[in-house]
Amino acid sequence: MKLLFLNWIFLITVCYSEKDGKHLEVRERLKTALLQDYDKTLIPLMNSRQPVVVELGLSTMSMDLQGDGLLNMTNGNILQWKDARLRWNPEVYSNITSIRIPASKIWIPDIQVYNAVNYGENSFSDSLRNPDRHLAIVTSDGKVLLYTTHKLQIRCDVAKTVPGPGEVFIDRGQLDWPWGKYECEISMGSWTYSSSQIDLKPYLNRNYIEYLDQNNSPYLFTEDSFKDENVITCTRFKCCADLYQMARFKFKVEKRGTVTAQGLKLMKKDDKMLLISPFLLFTLVIISIIGTLFTISKLCHRKPNFLVE
Structure with a gap:
């Protein structure tokens, strides 16, 4: 039974290999036929009145x-x-x-x-x-x-x-x-x-x-x-x-990004324009700076762990 199964696998492999090989052979034959006596320096102008x-x-x-x-x-x-x-x-x-x-x-x-x-x-x-x-x-x-x-x-x-x-x-x-x-x-x-x-x-x-x-x-x-x-x-x-x-x-x-009279336009990934006014942009920067300073202040005034009872 095992030998029969192996023979079956071998026949399938051979058949598919021959089929694949034939397909490649046909493509090679097609390419050879197309390029035989082909002059690549000549424009394919089959009719002088039709460009x-x-x-x-x-x-x-x-x-x-x-x-x-x-x-x-x-x-x-x-x-x-x-x-x-x-x-x-x-x-x-x-x-x-x-x-x-x-x-x-x-x-x-x-x-x-x-x-x-x-x-x-x-x-x-x-x-x-x-x-x-x-x-x-x-x-x-x-x-x-x-x-x-x-x-x-x-x-x-x-x-x-x-x-x-x-x-x-x-x-x-x-x-x-x-x-x-x-x-x-x-x-x-x-x-x-x-x-x-x-x-x-x-x-x-x-x-x-x-x-x-x-x-x-x-x-x-x-x-x-x-x-x-x-x-x-x-x-x-x-x-x-x-x-x-x-x-x-x-x-x-x-x-x-383009600058207009109303402010700065930033292009988002979805290609929609996001308008940011100069005042809003300034406000965002100030908020960011204040947040950073507040964080530093907390870190500076916190007691080390070994001093906390």
């Missing part, structure tokens, strides 16, 4: 604005497009409908941040120049989804011009820094492909930058950010006759 639709989305985890107007951001970037060369029939490959492929093995759009300050290591440009770090999710209909993370530096407007004769330029650091609202913009687009080759669209029709974690960021988007319904614009550069599309995300940032 490749590239959806672009941004998200941010943290923002910090310096006094010189340099905004440091930790961002995530989403790119989605279709490549007919990466389609397959799931029924031929054990009903597999998606696969992960190193982004370095396939064509990816050459999207850049036009107004980035830094193009060095871990920048947006660097993340796309070194696609070995990322896996692209490819589905059986040829849709490709690529998610990358990067650090981005852009310049924001932290100065203003006072109108009048000769217009005086004033550094906002001397006025309301760092409690003002500062205008920023991220401009993105293809570096070499014109609008006849790439049709740029916002990912999921989002005309804004998604904030993934507001609780750990020194700066936040203001409520009047991202007012443009259409963030995609066309421009013509001096070098070229073709039109190029650009995604322009315009927004304002403000410090997590």
